[in-house]
Amino acid sequence: RKEVEQDPGPFNVPEGATVAFNCTYSNSASQSFFWYRQDCRKEPKLLMSVYSSGNEDGRFTAQLNRASQYISLLIRDSKLSDSATYLCVVNRRNFNKFYFGSGTKLNVKP
Amino acid sequence: DVKVTQSSRYLVKRTGEKVFLECVQDMDHENMFWYRQDPGLGLRLIYFSYDVKMKEKGDIPEGYSVSREKKERFSLILESASTNQTSMYLCASSFTGVPSYEQYFGPGTRLTVT
Numbered sequence: 001r002k003e004v005e006q007d008p009g010p011f012n013v014p015e016g017a018t019v020a021f022n023c024t025y026s027n028s029a030s031q032s033f034f035w036y037r038q039d040c041r042k043e044p045k046l047l048m049s050v051y052s053s054g055n056e057d058g059r060f061t062a063q064l065n066r067a068s069q070y071i072s073l074l075i076r077d078s079k080l081s082d083s084a085t086y087l088c089v090v091n092r093r094n095f096n097k098f099y100f101g102s103g104t105k106l107n108v109k110p
Numbered sequence: 111d112v113k114v115t116q117s118s119r120y121l122v123k124r125t126g127e128k129v130f131l132e133c134v135q136d137m138d139h140e141n142m143f144w145y146r147q148d149p150g151l152g153l154r155l156i157y158f159s160y161d162v163k164m165k166e167k168g169d170i171p172e173g174y175s176v177s178r179e180k181k182e183r184f185s186l187i188l189e190s191a192s193t194n195q196t197s198m199y200l201c202a203s204s205f206t207g208v209p210s211y212e213q214y215f216g217p218g219t220r221l222t223v224t
Contacts, residue, residue, distance in 0.1 A: 008150075034212055043200060043215035044153070087152070089213075097168065098143070098213060102152030 001026050006088050006101035013108055017078045021104045023088030024070045030099075032091040033064055035073050037084045038103065044087055047073075078108045113137070114216035116201055122222045129188040131219050133201030140206045142184035143213065144168075144176065146197040153200065159184055160206065191223045 006023045013019050025033075033050035048055065050062040050071050061074040071090075075082055088101040117132035135142065143158040145168075155168030157176040165176050173195060177185045184203075188195055198220050202213040 043217050046212040049212065097155060100153040102150060
């Protein structure tokens with residue numbers, strides 16, 4: 001079983017739509033959680049960390065559900081520039097290893 | 111701004127050649143990582159290093175070795191390149207912390223082995 005699983009998509013949404021991605025992780029010892037964004041042919045870049053209480057950054061909201069071992073990312077009022085692949089990343093307690101999902105592709109269309 | 115640089119953006123090598131990929135970070139990060147990224151498989155960890163001269167195998171270390179002689183530099187070595195090592199190679203660095211700090215990535219090296 002993969003450490004981190006994501007729906008690969010693609011999610012095709014119109015501008016202004018709200019879209020949500022989920023990601024599940026298999027190891028309950030996972031401690032740190034992140035969403036990264038990767039544009040085509042570019043390196044991944046941190047979008048936001050995910051905190052236990054949930055956190056929001058502008059149009060983006062991340063939630064963590066430890067009991068069910070999943071994290072989510074909600075994007076409101078989608079922009080064309082949000083088109084990218086979104087990577088879910090987890091890190092286990094006491095390890096310096098990060099586990100990446102294979103990404104969810106989002107296409108925002110005019 | 112954190113900067114992670116990689117020695118080449120594109121590289122073409124022949125089967126059996128020894129290949130060196132260099133990565134340099136300028137933020138005094140303790141941890142450095144090498145990943146490869148393939149379609150449908152996501153990022154897979156090859157090796158990481160948490161200090162100078164220290165290294166740990168990741169999930170797919172076979173066919174690779176690494177070197178970290180200075181804190182800012184982490185090298186990936188393909189001892190004898192094979193066609194199945196054609197991939198995008200990404201270097202990353204981070205501080206050590208609990209909970210963990212985010213990773214910063216270099217621009218990647220697209221390696222083709224013919």
